[in-house]
Structure formats: C-alpha cells, structure tokens
Amino acid sequence: MEWIVPFAVVLVLVLLPLVVASGRRSNVDQQARRLAVVERKLDLIMAHLGIREPEPEAPGAVLQELLAGRKIQAIKIYREATGVGLREAKDAVELLARQRGLG
Known part of the structure; x- marks a missing residue:
C-alpha cells in the first residue's frame, strides 16, 4: 500500500504532459484544416476570375547551372531563391530548360 502514492504521483507526472501535448x-491540426479550406476557396475564386498565380522569376544562377548541365544544382538554387517545394522547383527548372532548348 505504501507504493500507491508514489505510483499515483509518477502516473500524473507522465500523463499530464501527454494530455497537454495532445491538446x-x-x-495545430484544426488550424491546418482551416487553412486548407481557405486555400481551396481562394483557388476556386482565382479560377472563377481567370487569375493565374504568377511564376516566380528564375535567378540567373539557375540558367547558368542549366547551361553547365547541372540540373540538380539548378533546382536547388531555384528552391532557395523562391521558397517553393521540390516538385514545383523541378517543374519550373525543366520548363525553363525546354524554353531555352537545353533538353
């Protein structure tokens, strides 16, 4: 019976942070869902109005890397300069390469 009080204290000290963290x-999950809803609505409004999001400008270093045949480095530079994700950067760099006839 003497172990019940220390056990209860340890149990509370372990469970309390878990409860706070889950809250x-x-x-955060609720905010992420709300943000996703707002982004979806904004995309629908932009599509309805015929507004396209402008492509970020590619820095000159991206073109230099493409001319040197270093596509991966060009993608890295593009990501750093624009803050887009890997897929968007790859697509943008490949489009730039096709527009310039760089394969």
Whole structure:
C-alpha cells in the first residue's frame, strides 16, 4: 500500500504532459484544416476570375547551372531563391530548360 502514492504521483507526472501535448497538436491540426479550406476557396475564386498565380522569376544562377548541365544544382538554387517545394522547383527548372532548348 505504501507504493500507491508514489505510483499515483509518477502516473500524473507522465500523463499530464501527454494530455497537454495532445491538446496543442489538436489545435495545430484544426488550424491546418482551416487553412486548407481557405486555400481551396481562394483557388476556386482565382479560377472563377481567370487569375493565374504568377511564376516566380528564375535567378540567373539557375540558367547558368542549366547551361553547365547541372540540373540538380539548378533546382536547388531555384528552391532557395523562391521558397517553393521540390516538385514545383523541378517543374519550373525543366520548363525553363525546354524554353531555352537545353533538353
């Protein structure tokens, strides 16, 4: 019976942070869902109005890397300069290469 009080204290000290963390995670998940809904609505409005998101300008270093045959390095530079994801950067660099006839 003497072990019940220390066990209860340890149990509370272990479970309390888990409960607090799950509450924070739930809040973040809720915010992410709300943001996704707002982005979807904005995309629908832009499509309805015929507005296209402008492509970010490729820095000159991207073209230099493409001319040197270093496509992966060009993608890295594009990502750093524009802040887009890997897929978007790859697509943009490949489009730039096709527009310039660089294969």
